[in-house]
Amino acid sequence: MNSFTEENYLKAIYKFSLLHEKGASTNSIAQALNTKASSVTDMLKKLAVKKLINYKKYYGVTLTNKGEQIAISIIRNHRLWEVFLVEKLSFKWDEVHELAEELEHIKSEKLINNLDAFLNFPSNDPHGDPIPNKNGKMKKLKMINMSELKTNEEGIFIHVKDSSDKFLKYLSKNKLEIGKKIKVIEIEPFDNSFKIAFDNQQLILSENVAKNIYIQN
Amino acid sequence: MNSFTEENYLKAIYKFSLLHEKGASTNSIAQALNTKASSVTDMLKKLAVKKLINYKKYYGVTLTNKGEQIAISIIRNHRLWEVFLVEKLSFKWDEVHELAEELEHIKSEKLINNLDAFLNFPSNDPHGDPIPNKNGKMKKLKMINMSELKTNEEGIFIHVKDSSDKFLKYLSKNKLEIGKKIKVIEIEPFDNSFKIAFDNQQLILSENVAKNIYIQN
DNA sequence: TTATTTTTTTAGATTAATCTAAATATTTTA
DNA sequence: TAAAATATTTAGATTAATCTAAAAAAATAA
Ligand SMILES: [Mn+2]
Ligand SMILES: [Mn+2]
Ligand SMILES: [Mn+2]
Ligand SMILES: [Mn+2]
Numbered sequence: 476m477n478s479f480t481e482e483n484y485l486k487a488i489y490k491f492s493l494l495h496e497k498g499a500s501t502n503s504i505a506q507a508l509n510t511k512a513s514s515v516t517d518m519l520k521k522l523a524v525k526k527l528i529n530y531k532k533y534y535g536v537t538l539t540n541k542g543e544q545i546a547i548s549i550i551r552n553h554r555l556w557e558v559f560l561v562e563k564l565s566f567k568w569d570e571v572h573e574l575a576e577e578l579e580h581i582k583s584e585k586l587i588n589n590l591d592a593f594l595n596f597p598s599n600d601p602h603g604d605p606i607p608n609k610n611g612k613m614k615k616l617k618m619i620n621m622s623e624l625k626t627n628e629e630g631i632f633i634h635v636k637d638s639s640d641k642f643l644k645y646l647s648k649n650k651l652e653i654g655k656k657i658k659v660i661e662i663e664p665f666d667n668s669f670k671i672a673f674d675n676q677q678l679i680l681s682e683n684v685a686k687n688i689y690i691q692n
Numbered sequence: 693m694n695s696f697t698e699e700n701y702l703k704a705i706y707k708f709s710l711l712h713e714k715g716a717s718t719n720s721i722a723q724a725l726n727t728k729a730s731s732v733t734d735m736l737k738k739l740a741v742k743k744l745i746n747y748k749k750y751y752g753v754t755l756t757n758k759g760e761q762i763a764i765s766i767i768r769n770h771r772l773w774e775v776f777l778v779e780k781l782s783f784k785w786d787e788v789h790e791l792a793e794e795l796e797h798i799k800s801e802k803l804i805n806n807l808d809a810f811l812n813f814p815s816n817d818p819h820g821d822p823i824p825n826k827n828g829k830m831k832k833l834k835m836i837n838m839s840e841l842k843t844n845e846e847g848i849f850i851h852v853k854d855s856s857d858k859f860l861k862y863l864s865k866n867k868l869e870i871g872k873k874i875k876v877i878e879i880e881p882f883d884n885s886f887k888i889a890f891d892n893q894q895l896i897l898s899e900n901v902a903k904n905i906y907i908q909n
Numbered sequence: 910t911t912a913t914t915t916t917t918t919t920a921g922a923t924t925a926a927t928c929t930a931a932a933t934a935t936t937t938t939a
Numbered sequence: 940t941a942a943a944a945t946a947t948t949t950a951g952a953t954t955a956a957t958c959t960a961a962a963a964a965a966a967t968a969a
Contacts, residue, residue, distance in 0.1 A: 480956065514957055516918055521955090533917060535965060564806040574800055581794050589781040655934055697926065717945055731927055733948055738925090750934060750947060 491547035516628025569643030706763035715752025
């Protein structure tokens with residue numbers, strides 16, 4: 476059995492692997508988990524002994540098959556709990572992440588599979604992320620970053636890169652939610668800000684915000 | 693904030709207080725939590741510093757108001773999760789306790805109050821135990837003496853009259869514990885002894901023992 | 910290709926929760 | 940009430956996860 480802490484390390488390494496080709500560096504993991512590089516090194520040794528990661532001193536780490544399976548199952552738990560909280564317990568999409576961080580570590584196959592069925596086998600969480608099925612398979616999202624859109628192009632908002640409470644609350648405040656159809660009205664060359672239209676309203680997004688929004692492709 | 697471990701100690705002391713007048717002894721807590729007396733002493737010191745228990749060396753411990761509030765809220769969580777698992781996720785009543793032991797420690801007022809509402813404010817868990825409301829109030833159990841039961845009647849073991857060590861040890865030895873569902877198989881007219889069934893086993897109780905056991909009504 | 914900077918690892922501590930064994934205190938028994 | 944038994948606490952270790960500071964390796968720059 477793995478501790479909550481070990482599981483969080485595996486998850487961090489897995490998420491890194493989705494964005495980069497190389498293995499995760501000690502520092503990148505430390506940053507993701509808000510801890511120190513020396514603590515990371517200690518944990519990497521431990522995970523290597525358990526054969527959950529491929530670790531060689533001074534090289535980046537990658538997950539073994541076993542490690543990846545665990546990471547994916549934790550992510551499945553996390554996303555299913557988020558759906559539950561939003562759909563059944565009337566939470567807002569910007570209130571569920573931290574709670575899911577705790578719930579994801581409750582270990583019971585039966586619990587999570589029954590929850591999945593209870594929720595009707597949802598394919599995406601409230602932030603648009605795909606939910607792995609019980610075999611760890613999930614559909615890959617086809618999407619492009621909003622900053623790649625040109626004037627007059629449109630598409631459906633399906634994913635946020637940064638799912639921090641702060642960012643999600645900013646979006647909620649502006650009624651900009653997953654599933655909405657968005658059209659680019661104008662791109663300001665000066666600061667790369669986007670003027671967009673959705674729901675019969677217009678909104679200006681900074682370059683930074685635009686880069687955190689993904690559009691279905 | 694209190695750790696899972698601290699919460700489990702508070703719960704054990706609270707449960708002890710429901711059955712006995714005196715404070716919980718170091719040994720009784722050790723037994724309840726499946727740990728050693730020396731570990732218990734360490735933890736009691738810590739809980740005393742936090743003003744969650746009244747502790748004096750070599751005396752039994754009791755909960756302070758603050759400690760009791762926490763214990764009751766953990767119990768509320770536990771029982772609501774049990775209802776959820778049985779009513780919504782199709783678990784059997786004998787499959788939920790261990791999972792609820794984990795879920796009960798997820799700390800979020802909003803989570804538990806919304807869960808309560810989602811379940812329609814149930815007043816009892818799947819084993820018949822009352823669920824405290826958000827203010828910690830719960831209805832008192834109505835119970836009858838086991839010796840009043842007739843053949844084939846059944847009920848949940850919820851209280852002991854004689855709380856001497858001897859008697860409790862006798863019960864423990866026979867795995868006859870609070871919360872168990874008991875069915876009367878046969879009453880021997882000769883000595884008024886009860887043959888009962890619980891947990892897929894049978895046991896014969898003397899009249900004396902039967903008179904010390906209370907059944908939910 | 911040295912020298913400098915950055916990254917990673919190691920060494921040595923700390924904190925929470927636990928344990929065993931030994932020392933005390935309390936309770937029971939004779 | 941003194942001896943024996945039982946219960947509780949203390950002393951000293953251990954394990955997991957973390958930290959700071961220092962050492963070592965790798966990457967970058969001059
Ligand atoms: Mn999340
Ligand atoms: Mn987590
Ligand atoms: Mn239970
Ligand atoms: Mn518990």
